[in-house]
Amino acid sequence: MHRTGPLSRRHLLQQLLVGVPLAAAVTTAAAADAPLLAADSPEARQLGYVEDAKAATGAAPGNHCGDCALYQGSAGSTQGPCQLFAGKQVKAAGWCRSWAPQM
Numbered sequence: 001m002h003r004t005g006p007l008s009r010r011h012l013l014q015q016l017l018v019g020v021p022l023a024a025a026v027t028t029a030a031a032a033d034a035p036l037l038a039a040d041s042p043e044a045r046q047l048g049y050v051e052d053a054k055a056a057t058g059a060a061p062g063n064h065c066g067d068c069a070l071y072q073g074s075a076g077s078t079q080g081p082c083q084l085f086a087g088k089q090v091k092a093a094g095w096c097r098s099w100a101p102q103m
């Protein structure tokens with residue numbers, strides 16, 4: 001293969017193969033370090049977020065953040081990111097009115 005400079009196709013692919021997983025790992029680590037969403041914050045109150053789904057009015061029995069389609073925490077985690085609350089984590093046991101079933 002003919003390499004004409006630092007941006008050959010092979011070099012570019014190698015950089016992408018290294019860079020994409022690294023970027024994902026950095027994003028995941030940053031999300032894991034995100035602060036916990038305060039249940040009394042305006043954004044949480046707007047969606048009726050509570051840290052314990054059992055205390056929520058309107059939550060169907062068994063529904064909680066940990067089994068919501070928008071929850072991004074790992075399986076078995078006690079808290080994790082939610083697609084609705086960027087830069088924050090929610091409790092896996094929590095709930096809000098935007099709860100959606102996983103497909």
Ligand code: SF4
Nearest residue numbers: 065068071082096099
């Ligand atoms: S959208 Fe889902 S994961 Fe996010 S706070 Fe509401 S119930 Fe929890």
